[in-house]
Amino acid sequence: MRIRKDNIVIRSATINDAVQLNKWWNDGKVMEHAGFPRGLGESLEDTIKNIRGWEGKLSQLCVIEIDGKLVGELNYRIKGDNAVYPGWKICDFSYQNQGYGPKIIRMLFEFLFTDEAINSKFPIEKIVLDTMLENKRAQHVYENKIGARKIGIRKDCWKDQNGKLRTVVDYELSKEEFFNAR
Numbered sequence: 140m141r142i143r144k145d146n147i148v149i150r151s152a153t154i155n156d157a158v159q160l161n162k163w164w165n166d167g168k169v170m171e172h173a174g175f176p177r178g179l180g181e182s183l184e185d186t187i188k189n190i191r192g193w194e195g196k197l198s199q200l201c202v203i204e205i206d207g208k209l210v211g212e213l214n215y216r217i218k219g220d221n222a223v224y225p226g227w228k229i230c231d232f233s234y235q236n237q238g239y240g241p242k243i244i245r246m247l248f249e250f251l252f253t254d255e256a257i258n259s260k261f262p263i264e265k266i267v268l269d270t271m272l273e274n275k276r277a278q279h280v281y282e283n284k285i286g287a288r289k290i291g292i293r294k295d296c297w298k299d300q301n302g303k304l305r306t307v308v309d310y311e312l313s314k315e316e317f318f319n320a321r
């Protein structure tokens with residue numbers, strides 16, 4: 140996939156993105172929010188395998204470009220239950236807190252709710268997202284800028300890389316809520 144709005148491009152990752160993705164995924168500062176404070180410790184070969192594993196599927200691993208520069212990545216999973224399960228990170232810290240996140244997320248949601256290839260097979264009715272309880276910035280953005288509905292909190296539901304129990308906050312946004320809010 141490839142979508143563009145103003146200076147932002149979201150496109151499917153290719154093996155040409157492997158070196159950058161591998162650097163980010165192995166960087167504990169970038170991966171902390173996902174529960175990997177020491178990074179994934181993944182070889183470049185495994186990153187290439189990972190990218191190849193998404194090829195030809197409705198679910199996609201994508202990179203985010205701003206002004207032609209790779210600044211982050213996202214993915215979305217389509218499981219056939221009329222929902223999409225996305226996740227994203229602006230990995231280049233200098234592009235965080237600049238208002239890009241909500242633009243990227245809205246661009247992605249519009250695509251997911253309207254793309255013919257996806258919706259002719261699995262009509263998407265809602266988007267399901269979550270974040271760590273510690274990620275107050277993401278919660279602020281989801282609640283106040285995206286209009287996602289908080290569904291609940293799953294306390295101590297999984298152990299992170301350091302064996303620390305982590306709590307997850309769950310959100311949903313229906314197609315109707317998304318389009319009515321615009």
Ligand SMILES: CC(C)(COP(=O)(O)OP(=O)(O)OC[C@H]1O[C@@H](n2cnc3c(N)ncnc32)[C@H](O)[C@@H]1OP(=O)(O)O)[C@@H](O)C(=O)NCCC(=O)NCCS
Binds near residue numbers: 229280
């Ligand atoms: C989460 C993320 C998508 C948000 O996008 P962004 O472009 O940085 O967000 P914005 O600049 O639009 O807004 C950030 C908001 O959070 C607020 N904020 C920043 N740090 C905060 C904190 N520690 N607690 C609460 N709010 C915070 C800012 O004040 C701003 O709100 P305001 O515009 O109302 O003042 C992006 O920062 C990101 O990718 N972060 C790293 C990975 C990540 O956390 N991914 C999400 C995992 S679920």
